[in-house]
Amino acid sequence: MKREFRLPTLVGLLVATAGLVSGLVLLREPIGQRLQASAEETPREVKVTNISDVGFVVSWITDKAVAGYVQYGEGEAGGQLAGSDERDQEKGSVGNYFTHFVSVKGLKPDTVYGFKLGSGRSTYDQAGKLYRVTTGPVLADTPEADVAYGQVNTGNGDPAEGSIVYLQIGTNVPQATLVKANGSFVIPISTMRTATLAQFSTYEKQNQEEELFVQGGALGTAAVTTTTGNDEPVPNITLGKIYDYRGVTTEEEATASAQTSKFTAVSLGPVTEVMEEGSILILSPQEEEKINSPRPQIIGRGPAGAKLTVEIRSQHIITQNVTVDGNGDFSVSVPKDIEPGEHTISISAVINGVVKKVTRTFTVYAIGESNLPAFSATPSATLVPTARPSPTSTPTPTIKPSPTLKPSPTPTTVPGTTVTPTLRPTATPTLGPTIAPSPTPMPVIPPTGNDLPTWIVVIAGMLLVIGGTHLYRKAG
Structure with a gap:
């Protein structure tokens, strides 16, 4: 009689073993998903632009729409203060984006600042060291206003909202701005500084070669070579195309003559995730x-x-x-x-x-005391994780340059803010004259499936083990 019940017992043990092995294999997928999420949130193509005596801009992209910010401070104090994405400042809530654009303002002239990037759930530096940037000296006699402006659309003709437009003239400090909801952009170029930051740049107002590079993240990129006499406006830009308007006037001629992008503002890198919490x-x-x-x-x-x-x-x-x-x-x-x-x-x-x-x-401010835009809060405390909106088609307005550019009011940031332990895992890069290549993307891990079958197999196996053991003992 004992031998008659050995088969169910063995079958139960085999099924249980198979269930446990399958469970371990299948349950590894959430771990893979976490690794994938971390890779998708890692900053790429980190650039520092718009350096002046009182601030600078840090921009980068991610493969996933996440929140972005910059932690900064004087010298080694890279976590004392924080600056959020320019779009978050405008709307008063945290949004998730593929492109990230943080204006760090209210700084001291001729001062070294260290910073690290906040992207998604982690912070990043440069192999354990802060990125570094030095602000310029105070300069007198601001030049007469001069801007480059234009329109950027996606391949479908929609405004490429949230794309970053970079502009470079010679070896001067690169300038950058965000594309607005209607697809327009405006970049002041008269206040651009030389590479040493010691003076405003000098350039020929009509025939100076000008390079523009548009980074749309998931929307794609575009590049334009043109001249300073052809940037008010720059001819319409479509993501996915390369243009060269030197000596030509039509889009067909510009795309036919263009070969590759000549934009030379190299990305900083590589970034390293900082493992710190709390x-x-x-x-x-x-x-x-x-x-x-x-x-x-x-x-x-x-x-x-x-x-x-x-x-x-x-x-x-x-x-x-x-x-x-x-x-x-x-x-x-x-x-x-x-x-x-x-x-x-x-x-x-x-x-x-x-x-x-x-x-x-x-x-x-008291009412009427300031012309700053007012961003009122909603009636109750809420959590606002905002997804990145898809661009929608809107009529393209005609863009006209403003005769005079007036700097917007800049909040004063004092480095003495007390911020207790740095935010969760971080990573630190060093910003200096040497610019390294961007980080190598991590291999993509396949998306995770449903773990319900795992538990069904495991439970079925365990039930067979229990049932087989019971029958074996009963037979004994």
Whole structure:
């Protein structure tokens, strides 16, 4: 009788073993998915442009639409302050993008700054070292305004919103800007500096060769070679094409004569992910920023799932609670108007058994005191993970250059902001005169499937083991 029940027992053991092996193989897929997500969030083609005496611009792309920001500070203090994407500053909430464009402002002249990149759930530097950039000296006698402007569309004819337009004339400091929702762009070139930053660049206003490169991330790229006399406007640009307008006037001639892009602003690299966790970061408002809204939007980053206490101190204390979302973002709307004057934000949380706290001061203008745009908060505290919008077709407006460019008000950023431990895993690059090639993309891992079959196989195997054992004992 015992031998009659050995077969089910052996079958159960074999099925259980097969289920366990299959389970281990299938359950490895989420790990692969996490590796893939990390690779997709890694910054590529990091560039520093628009260097002046008070700021600079950092831009890069990612293979996945994620939030981006820059942590910076004087010298080695690369995590004291933070600047968010220019689009986040405009709308008052964190968005996810394939292209990333951060204007770091309010800096000191002739000063070395270190920075690292925040991309998705991690931060990045350059093999354990900060990227570095040195601001220029203060220059007198600002040149008469001169701009390059134009229109960028996708291959379908839609505005290429969010694309980055880079412009370079000779060896001068490259300039860059974002393409607006209607597809237009404007780049000031008269305030562009020489490579040494010691003076404004001098160029021939009609026949100087000019290189433009458009980086649309997932939308594609484009390149244009033209002259300074043909950049108001630059002929319409379509992503996926290369143009050379030297000596020709029509798009057909320009595309026929173009061979390859001549844009020479090389990317910084390679980036390295920084493995560090546990800090809270305020992206907006910036330190000592001047705000023209009685209900500012507070946005930042922190450990996913952390419960934050947000306190605004002025004549009255406003306290709110918010939970950091799964992407590490949080957004808080001030529930009522706060009076004009200086205010202090304190955000605290218990992280890994330790109280983390960061503070920031800002000023609210009285009504009519400033012409800055007002970005009012929504009525309640909410989390705002914003997906990257797809470009939509809109009529192309006629772009006219403004006769005079006036610099927009620049919030003053003081490096002394206290930010407790740096935000989660980071990576640090070194910005200097030497520019290295961009990082090699990681191999793509196939997307993860459903793990339900794994559990069905494992449970079925275990049930057979239990049933076989029971029958074996009963027969005995």
